Structures are given as structure tokens and as C-alpha cells.
Amino acid sequence: MSSASTYPPDYVPEQHAPDPVLSHGDPTPPGKVGIWLFLASEIMFFIGILGSYIVIRSGWPMLFEQQGKALNKVLAGINTLVLIFSSLTMALAVDAARKGDRKRLITCLAITFACAATFMGIKYVEYTDKFHHYTMVVTVKPAGDEDAKPVSYLYDGHWDRTKNEVKGVRMELDKNVPVDIGFTGKAWIEERMKAEGKLGTGEKLEEKVHPIPKGATIVQATAYGPWKNLFLASYFASTGVHGLHVIGGMIPLAILTIQAIRRKIFPRHTEYVGIYWHFVDLVWIFLFPLLYLI
Amino acid sequence: MTDAPAHGVTETAHDHKVNYLAIFILLVVLTVVTVLAAFLDIKKEWQKIAIALAIASVKAAAVVLYFMHLKFEGKLIYLILIVPVTFCVLLVVSLLPDISFGHIFHDFLTQDLRHGAH
Numbered sequence: 539m540s541s542a543s544t545y546p547p548d549y550v551p552e553q554h555a556p557d558p559v560l561s562h563g564d565p566t567p568p569g570k571v572g573i574w575l576f577l578a579s580e581i582m583f584f585i586g587i588l589g590s591y592i593v594i595r596s597g598w599p600m601l602f603e604q605q606g607k608a609l610n611k612v613l614a615g616i617n618t619l620v621l622i623f624s625s626l627t628m629a630l631a632v633d634a635a636r637k638g639d640r641k642r643l644i645t646c647l648a649i650t651f652a653c654a655a656t657f658m659g660i661k662y663v664e665y666t667d668k669f670h671h672y673t674m675v676v677t678v679k680p681a682g683d684e685d686a687k688p689v690s691y692l693y694d695g696h697w698d699r700t701k702n703e704v705k706g707v708r709m710e711l712d713k714n715v716p717v718d719i720g721f722t723g724k725a726w727i728e729e730r731m732k733a734e735g736k737l738g739t740g741e742k743l744e745e746k747v748h749p750i751p752k753g754a755t756i757v758q759a760t761a762y763g764p765w766k767n768l769f770l771a772s773y774f775a776s777t778g779v780h781g782l783h784v785i786g787g788m789i790p791l792a793i794l795t796i797q798a799i800r801r802k803i804f805p806r807h808t809e810y811v812g813i814y815w816h817f818v819d820l821v822w823i824f825l826f827p828l829l830y831l832i
Numbered sequence: 833m834t835d836a837p838a839h840g841v842t843e844t845a846h847d848h849k850v851n852y853l854a855i856f857i858l859l860v861v862l863t864v865v866t867v868l869a870a871f872l873d874i875k876k877e878w879q880k881i882a883i884a885l886a887i888a889s890v891k892a893a894a895v896v897l898y899f900m901h902l903k904f905e906g907k908l909i910y911l912i913l914i915v916p917v918t919f920c921v922l923l924v925v926s927l928l929p930d931i932s933f934g935h936i937f938h939d940f941l942t943q944d945l946r947h948g949a950h
Contacts, residue, residue, distance in 0.1 A: 827884035831870035
């Protein structure tokens with residue numbers, strides 16, 4: 539009998555190796571200590587980002603109240619539910635791995651992976667929407683009158699460059715009031731128009747297609763990128779690093795799924811990946827209300 | 833091939849039956865509550881933040897305790913977690929001067945705007 543044949547064909551060393559810690563009286567396996575230590579450093583990483591959010595927000599609460607309205611609450615809400623559901627399937631996957639239920643493990647891991655991909659897909663839609671959303675100052679010279687003074691308009695909305703039109707809102711600018719487009723937006727335009735009496739108190743500004751007239755000059759323009767203002771900077775920083783963590787979680791999820799399909803089940807590894815995945819969900823639980831709702 | 837009883841020490845930690853579906857439903861309900869709370873007409877900003885953070889903390893506790901099995905872990909994991917949590921509290925406390933002074937400066941600025949520059 540050769541030494542190799544003493545092991546059954548479905549032998550997985552990870553499950554059967556003696557635990558070095560056990561004999562010392564501590565029931566926690568070293569892998570679990572490792573993943574919790576990693577999460578400890580992750581907590582401090584995210585609190586650093588949250589700390590900058592606290593300082594920026596407390597320094598300019600009005601900015602956050604106004605600019606937060608430009609974010610898509612519906613997509614973020616769907617994303618929250620997607621992540622919570624993926625946490626449920628991950629917990630069930632850990633349970634299935636422990637019980638050796640391979641079919642349920644594959645299903646649960648695949649659903650978790652699909653949820654992560656859905657989350658990133660929705661995030662992609664949100665980000666591209668922000669990068670096509672422009673605020674700009676446009677000056678137009680009235681046609682047919684050489685001596686007429688040019689009129690300035692503030693546009694805010696989705697800028698279609700080929701048709702040269704903006705789907706959103708527009709207001710005429712008073713030349714004597716300086717405007718910083720980084721801090722303007724639809725909510726700002728509404729406030730300003732109400733203050734100038736162009737909009738009733740209960741009314742909301744309707745979004746329409748506003749073409750940019752021929753011969754008009756775009757004086758200033760900025761997309762809703764992280765460079766626009768401090769609110770968007772903290773939005774992109776926090777959701778960006780969170781998105782990277784989601785991608786980071788998808789890699790071990792894919793590996794575990796492939797291994798399960800290859801008839802190899804790793805209960806402990808699945809558990810550790812699960813702990814990490816729930817942490818990613820946990821971070822989003824805080825980011826969602828902080829950025830989108832309040 | 834059979835699981836040796838020696839492994840039992842580790843495995844008992846996992847044998848607590850958690851109703852994951854109930855935790856999931858709780859999380860969904862709390863998500864709906866936090867969205868609805870955002871549409872309430874609450875004037876004071878700190879009240880809005882307090883409500884949102886309170887709901888988020890309950891959700892986080894449910895995830896950590898039951899999904900991440902922290903409730904069934906030994907002392908070592910809690911010991912590991914004390915360190916970052918302490919640092920988190922220290923960081924936020926050390927930001928308090930920024931938070932309070934920020935509001936004072938903010939008030940000065942808005943007062944200037946209201947009364948016009950002299």
C-alpha cells in the first residue's frame with residue numbers, strides 16, 4: 539500500500555489537519571483570528587474616511603443638504619437591498635459548507651456573487667450618470683442686435699454633446715452676483731429662483747430639454763465628479779473604496795464557487811470569506827444613510 | 833474519515849442555530865424605515881443624523897452579532913475588536929473641536945451674508 543492511497547479520494551487536508559490552537563485551550567482557529575485582525579485594520583481604515591466626512595460636513599452642512607439631493611436614492615436603496623440579500627445567501631452558504639451540502643453551497647455562493655456583480659453594475663450606472671451630469675455657465679448674444687449685452691444662463695443636467703442640449707434645469711443669471719458652479723446644482727437653482735420670486739414656495743422646477751443655442755459660449759462647465767465640490771469628493775472617496783472592497787470580495791467568492799463545482803468544500807475558508815463579506819455589507823449600511831438620505 | 837471528537841470544541845461554536853431569514857427580514861424592514869424617516873419633515877439636522885445613525889447601528893449590530901457570528905465567539909475575538917473600536921471613539925472625540933468650531937465659523941459666515949458686507 540503506497541502512502542498516497544491511505545487517503546480517501548475526497549480527502550481535503552484543510553478539514554482534517556489538527557488545529558494547533560486547540561490543544562492550548564483556546565477554541566478560536568488561527569484563520570478566524572487572522573480575518574478578525576484584518577477586519578480590525580479595515581474598521582480603522584473606514585473610520586479615517588468617515589472622519590474626513592465628519593469634518594467636511596460639519597464645516598459646511600448646507601453643502602451636504604443641497605448636493606445630497608443630486609444623488610439617486612432609488613438606485614442606492616435597491617443596492618442596499620441587494621447587499622443585504624447577498625449577506626443572507628452568504629450566511630446560508632457558510633451553513634451549507636459546514637453541513638457539506640454541495641448543491642446548496644454552489645447555489646448560495648453563485649447568488650452571492652451575482653448580487654455583488656449587480657451591486658457593481660448599479661454603481662457603474664450611478665457613476666456614469668454623475669460623469670455626464672454637468673453644471674455650466676453659458677453666455678448667449680441675442681441674435682440680430684449687435685449692441686445688445688450677452689445674457690448668461692446656468693444649466694444643470696445631463697449634457698448630450700452631439701445634440702448640444704442639456705436635459706435638466708436652466709436659470710438666467712444676474713451678472714452682478716458671482717456664481718461658483720462647483721457649489722451649484724438643481725437644488726441651488728430652485729432656492730435662488732424662489733429667492734428671486736421666479737418660483738413659488740411650493741413649486742418644484744421641472745426638468746426639460748434645454749438646447750444650447752448656436753453661437754453660445756460655454757464659459758464654465760464641470761461634471762459631477764469628485765473635483766466639483768467637497769461633498770462629491772467624500773461621496774466618491776467613500777463609495778469608491780467600498781466598491782473596491784466589493785470587487786475584492788468577488789474574487790474569493792468566485793474561487794470558492796469553482797472549488798465547490800470541482801467537488802471541494804472548504805467550510806472554514808467559506809466562513810472567513812463570509813465574515814469579510816458581511817463587513818462589506820456593514821460598511822454600506824452606514825454609507826447609505828450618511829450620503830444619500832441625510 | 834469521521835470527525836474526531838477533538839474537533840468538537842471548535843465546532844460547537846458554530847452549532848448555534850440562527851434564523852438567518854429573520855435577521856434578513858429585520859434588515860429589510862429597518863432599511864425601509866430609514867428611507868421613510870429621511871422623507872419625514874424633520875427640521876433639525878442633528879435629529880435627522882441621530883435617527884439615521886441609530887437605525888444603522890441596530891442594523892450593524894444585527895449583522896455583526898448574527899451574520900458574522902460574533903455572539904458565539906470566544907474572548908479573543910472581542911479582545912481584537914476592542915482595539916479598533918477604541919481608536920474609532922478616540923478619532924471621533926478628537927474631531928469634536930473641529931465639529932463645534934465649524935458651526936461657529938459657519939454662523940459667522942452666514943451672518944455676514946445676511947447683513948451684507950460692511
